[in-house]
Every structure is written in C-alpha cells, then in structure tokens.
Amino acid sequence: MCAHRGAGKLAPENTLAAFRTALDIGVTTLESDLAVTRDGVLVLSHDPRLNPDLVRDANGRWLAQPGPPIRSLTSEELRRYLTQSLNPASRYAQQWPAQRAVDGERIPTLAELFALARNRRAPSRTPVRLNLETKITPTSGEEVIDPAGFVRLLVTVVQGARLAGRVTVQSFDWRTLLEVRRVAPDIETSCLTIESPNMNTVQADATGASPWHAGLRLPEHGSLPRLAKAAGCGVWSPLWRNVTPALVAEAHALGLKVLPWTVNETADMAALIEARVDGIITDYPDRLRELMRSRNMAPP
Numbered sequence: 078m079c080a081h082r083g084a085g086k087l088a089p090e091n092t093l094a095a096f097r098t099a100l101d102i103g104v105t106t107l108e109s110d111l112a113v114t115r116d117g118v119l120v121l122s123h124d125p126r127l128n129p130d131l132v133r134d135a136n137g138r139w140l141a142q143p144g145p146p147i148r149s150l151t152s153e154e155l156r157r158y159l160t161q162s163l164n165p166a167s168r169y170a171q172q173w174p175a176q177r178a179v180d181g182e183r184i185p186t187l188a189e190l191f192a193l194a195r196n197r198r199a200p201s202r203t204p205v206r207l208n209l210e211t212k213i214t215p216t217s218g219e220e221v222i223d224p225a226g227f228v229r230l231l232v233t234v235v236q237g238a239r240l241a242g243r244v245t246v247q248s249f250d251w252r253t254l255l256e257v258r259r260v261a262p263d264i265e266t267s268c269l270t271i272e273s274p275n276m277n278t279v280q281a282d283a284t285g286a287s288p289w290h291a292g293l294r295l296p297e298h299g300s301l302p303r304l305a306k307a308a309g310c311g312v313w314s315p316l317w318r319n320v321t322p323a324l325v326a327e328a329h330a331l332g333l334k335v336l337p338w339t340v341n342e343t344a345d346m347a348a349l350i351e352a353r354v355d356g357i358i359t360d361y362p363d364r365l366r367e368l369m370r371s372r373n374m375a376p377p
Contacts, residue, residue: 078365079106079208079358081339082123086173086360089160090131091121094179096193102362105199108208108247108338109190111231113222118152119187119234123212125220130169133159139166146220147184156183173360187231191238201375208245208267208336208358211253215288228256235264249278251291251308258309267312267336268305272319302328312336314358317345322352329353343368350374 083095084102096107110123124131127144134140135157147155162178163170170176190207197205211231213221222230228246235244246257247267254266272279278289279301286294290304298304302324305313313328317337328335338358340346346357346368359365 078104078362078369079108079336079338079356080104080362081108081358081360082110083107084360084362086176086341087363088177088179089162089182090176091123091184092160092179092182093185093189093193094161094182096190099362100194100197100205102366103200104205104362104366105201105203106206106208106245106356107190107194108210108358109187110210110212111187111227112147112212113227113230114147114150114152114155116151117230119230120147120152120155121185121187121190122147125212125217127158130164130167131160133161135159139164148220148222152186158184160184187234188238191234191240195238195240204243206243206245207240208247210269211246211248211250213248213250213253215250215252224250224252225256228253228260232257232261232264236261245312247312247314249289251289251293254308254310255291265311266309267314268308268310269314269338270301270305270319271316273316300324300327302331302333306331306333312355314338317349317357320349320352320354325352325354340365 080099082090084098085095088095088098091109109121112120112122126146129140132140161180161182194205199205211227235241241264245265245267247269248254249269257264257266270278281287293307295304298307302313312334314336317340320337325335334355336356340357340359341361343364346365
C-alpha cells in the first residue's frame with residue numbers, strides 16, 4: 078500500500094503533514110516527487126516551478142501565476158513559500174474536496190522525509206519504504222538538473238542515510254533509472270509508464286523509440302514488461318488503466334513486481350487486487366486499508 082505524495086488528497090500533498098497522515102493510516106510505502114534547488118538540495122515537489130494551485134508567498138498570498146523554477150532558488154529561498162492548502166479558486170482544489178489545510182507547511186527536503194520515516198514501521202512490522210520519483214522529462218532543459226547530476230545527488234543522500242535497502246527510485250524518464258543501475262545497483266528502480274490521450278510515454282517518435290526510454294526500443298522487446306526488464310527495473314509501474322491480468326502475469330514471469338498508479342476508487346482497487354498486482358499507489362490509502370480489512374487481507 079503506497080501513499081501517493083503522502084496521503085496527498087487528505088492533507089497538503091508532498092508535505093510532512095501528508096506523510097504523517099499516511100503513516101497514521103498504516104501504509105507500507107511513501108511515494109514522493111523530487112526536485113533539486115540551486116544549492117543542490119533535494120526537495121519534495123511534483124512541479125519544476127512553484128505551482129499557484131498549491132503555493133503561497135511569504136506574506137500568505139496565492140501566487141498569481143507559475144512561480145520561478147525550483148532549480149533557480151536556494152533551499153533557504155524555497156523555505157519562504159507556504160504549501161499548507163489548495164488554492165480554493167483553482168480547478169485543482171475542486172477535484173479534491175477531502176483535502177484539509179494544515180497551517181505552516183512548507184516544501185520539505187528529502188532529508189526531512191527520511192527523518193520522519195526512519196523509525197516507522199508498517200502494520201506487518203516491516204520498515205516503511207520510500208518510493209522516490211525523479212521529476213525530469215526528455216525536454217526539461219535547464220529548468221531541471223541533468224540526469225547524471227540528479228542521480229549523483231540522490232544516491233549520495235540515500236547512501237548517506239543508510240536507506241538504500243528501503244528506497245525505490247522511479248521515473249517516467251528512464252535515463253535516471255539506468256544511471257541508478259550503473260552507479261548504485263543495490264537501489265531498486267521502478268519503470269513508470271503511461272498510455273493515455275493526454276500523455277503517452279510509450280509512443281515512439283521518428284527514431285522508432287520513445288524519448289522517455291533512454292534509447293530502448295519497444296519493438297525489439299515485444300512488451301512493456303520485457304522493456305522494463307531490459308532497463309534493469311525490478312518494478313513496472315503503469316497507469317492503472319493500462320493494466321491487464323495478462324500483463325501482470327507476464328511481468329511476474331519475468332521476476333518483475335507490478336505497482337499501478339494512481340488507483341483511487343475502491344472498485345478499481347478491488348479489480349487490480351484480483352489481477353494479482355503486487356501493490357497499489359493511491360491518493361486515498363484510507364480507502365485501500367478499509368478494502369483490505371473488508372477482505373480480511375493481512376497487512377502487506
């Protein structure tokens with residue numbers, strides 16, 4: 078049971094409040110997104126720029142437009158912004174009416190998340206894991222640190238905290254995943270994919286390969302599970318709508334775990350459990366926990 082951006086639709090997403098909420102529910106894994114500040118500090122943010130749907134300035138005023146890139150701010154400058162609620166005037170806020178505001182929340186560092194999770198355990202008494210996404214795209218340009226630099230900072234922090242055995246690095250941009258496999262093969266990687274009308278990381282460009290897949294070509298491998306295996310991933314993490322029982326079975330035969338995202342409706346959670354996925358990433362871990370209880374499922 079993996080909590081997306083903490084319990085990101087119950088408390089302000091990617092804040093310590095959201096991660097505390099998820100831990101209190103009893104999740105096994107915390108999922109978060111990573112960005113890098115100008116002074117090389119890893120912080121938790123889905124967006125490369127400050128998002129006006131989520132962020133207020135130091136005076137408590139909502140940003141009128143997307144703010145500066147996180148990469149252009151020092152960690153001290155970033156701490157001046159507040160992320161304690163959703164902007165009620167935004168369409169984004171209307172999608173998530175269950176989220177409660179929490180005063181004083183700011184964009185946390187990865188080190189702060191590690192400190193929160195270090196001694197926490199899941200209901201099965203196993204240490205809570207961390208699923209960390211490198212937020213980078215093939216066209217990020219200078220707004221985001223380069224893939225090798227991103228991985229170098231991340232591996233340094235993870236190994237310095239002695240948490241390599243509890244961390245999975247995930248990404249749609251597989252360049253960072255191949256780099257993790259090269260420099261820190263003891264850290265698990267998860268290949269993210271999506272096939273939808275609004276975003277498709279699987280579709281090939283004029284070269285015959287998807288720009289998201291670090292040069293790997295789907296036709297040469299025959300299926301997404303086989304492509305993820307070729308990338309060295311231990312986990313394939315597709316959009317939940319793209320999952321079929323046959324793909325789950327194929328992934329398992331290859332030794333891959335399947336972790337679909339973001340599954341928020343109870344009926345969809347139940348269908349994926351029936352398809353024998355290995356876990357579920359959700360914005361509503363409380364719903365998944367209740368479903369598991371109703372089925373007398375032991376905590377994972």
